[in-house]
């Protein structure tokens with residue numbers, strides 16, 4: 001089974017835009033769980049443009065499905081936030097500070113030493129560690145050598161090329177996924193996944209453990225309703 005983890009960053013974006021507490025991030029997280037989501041993902045960034053550090057503490061108290069915190073571990077504040085909240089999973093993402101969103105995976109070969117230390121720190125706290133990588137077999141192997149439990153494949157290139165040639169777009173991801181399976185890594189995927197492209201990814205890589213989806217899902221919910229949208233995404237993961 002492939003778990004759906006709903007990334008609620010964009011709920012926090014809307015909340016922050018007026019400075020109040022509407023929409024309420026905790027309510028949306030609990031509703032997504034009630035509608036069938038098997039996880040909640042947040043990606044607190046140093047500028048707190050959407051998810052704030054306090055949101056993480058608040059969500060930890062109420063989330064009952066898998067809680068996944070994504071972020072750049074080069075920020076000590078992020079490391080401390082994760083260790084204080086002990087989520088089910090931390091996903092290490094090499095975000096550049098000024099980036100509008102995540103736009104690349106780790107070079108797990110160049111940063112092997114740093115990642116190995118970070119992975120050990122989080123694993124010793126009982127937290128599963130996923131490393132965000134491009135669909136590159138060398139980077140997958142590098143994540144294994146760093147001691148990671150899983151990799152998360154950065155799926156923006158897949159989504160970008162999907163309509164032009166989905167077979168071509170998915171190929172690197174299948175190869176990277178096969179390498180992950182070969183070396184004994186769990187397998188996540190995320191970024192720009194949507195109702196258009198999710199089913200084909202799942203059909204191409206049936207052993208996916210988890211997809212984390214936010215931007216498209218929350219955008220779809222504006223038209224389709226959140227309960228209906230969560231369940232539509234869940235149906236796309238059924239083979």
Ligand SMILES: CC(=O)[C@@H](O)[C@H](O)COP(=O)(O)O
Pocket residue numbers: 007009010043070093100101102132190191214
């Ligand atoms: C790592 C990843 O792909 C997502 O967490 C993405 O970065 C969402 O971040 P934003 O919601 O800030 O675009």
Ligand SMILES: NCC(=O)COP(=O)(O)O
Pocket residue numbers: 007041070152189190191192193212213214215216
């Ligand atoms: N790890 C990917 C994620 O959490 C959500 O990415 P997106 O669906 O908002 O592009």
